Amino acid sequence: MVIREEIEIEGISIILERKDIKNLYLRILPDAIVKVSSPKNLSDDAINDFIKSRIDWIQDTREKILENPPKPKIKYKDGETHYIWGEPFTLQLISNENSKKAFYNADDAVIYLPVPKRSNIKQREKILLELYREEMNKNLNYFLDKCTYFVGCEPNEVKIRNMKNWGNCRKDKRVTLNLKLAKKPPICTEYVLIHELCHLIEFNHGPRFRALMDNFCPNWRGIKKLLNEGE
Numbered sequence: 001m002v003i004r005e006e007i008e009i010e011g012i013s014i015i016l017e018r019k020d021i022k023n024l025y026l027r028i029l030p031d032a033i034v035k036v037s038s039p040k041n042l043s044d045d046a047i048n049d050f051i052k053s054r055i056d057w058i059q060d061t062r063e064k065i066l067e068n069p070p071k072p073k074i075k076y077k078d079g080e081t082h083y084i085w086g087e088p089f090t091l092q093l094i095s096n097e098n099s100k101k102a103f104y105n106a107d108d109a110v111i112y113l114p115v116p117k118r119s120n121i122k123q124r125e126k127i128l129l130e131l132y133r134e135e136m137n138k139n140l141n142y143f144l145d146k147c148t149y150f151v152g153c154e155p156n157e158v159k160i161r162n163m164k165n166w167g168n169c170r171k172d173k174r175v176t177l178n179l180k181l182a183k184k185p186p187i188c189t190e191y192v193l194i195h196e197l198c199h200l201i202e203f204n205h206g207p208r209f210r211a212l213m214d215n216f217c218p219n220w221r222g223i224k225k226l227l228n229e230g231e
Helices: 046-051 056-069 121-151 179-183 186-198 207-216 219-227
Strands: 003-009 010-017 024-029 034-039 082-085 089-093 103-105 111-114 157-161 165-170 174-178
Touching: 003 046, 010 056, 010 121, 034 046, 046 056, 046 103, 046 174, 056 082, 082 103, 082 121, 082 179, 111 121, 121 157, 121 207, 165 186, 174 179, 174 207, 186 219
Parallel strands: 010 034, 089 111, 157 174
Antiparallel strands: 003 010, 024 034, 082 089, 103 111, 165 174
């Protein structure tokens, strides 16, 4: 049997659970709640001393969690917010046997996601990712013309795919861009493409490469930070 109570030490609310265990255990949950598991017969003074000995760590850890709360898990359900070119859209699921592609209304800021009956998260994600792929392919020439003009060189090929990195460049001058760039503000795609085009001149990330980036995309460090926010 577990005896559960709530105590407060130095202004911090703590859930204390007394169990049939031999040792004291302390953990902080993802929502910053502090939990302590204790042997049933251990005195209150011993429990308090144990918690106070870890109070600095508890406070620091809770502050970090509260400053950077965990992102809620994406479920691709009605009412969720998703982004197209940095703009927020509300997701709306629809039953549509004639259409298997997601589409959106920019005026209403709604993404319509046609889904089969009893669809799971992976199926819904795949449909939305195809919308991002379509957006990237539709706008690729615009980005490519603009960025190759800045850098002064062209890749042999540009592909769009779902991958872990935002982009990559091979020594055979083939560039790949992440389809999820279509979620980000357009300037992020420009930054990634300029980054990869600079690799056509300097393959490494050394001083010469950074000098190229400073020349062709002076605010690239700020854009890089923007790109990785929320990821």
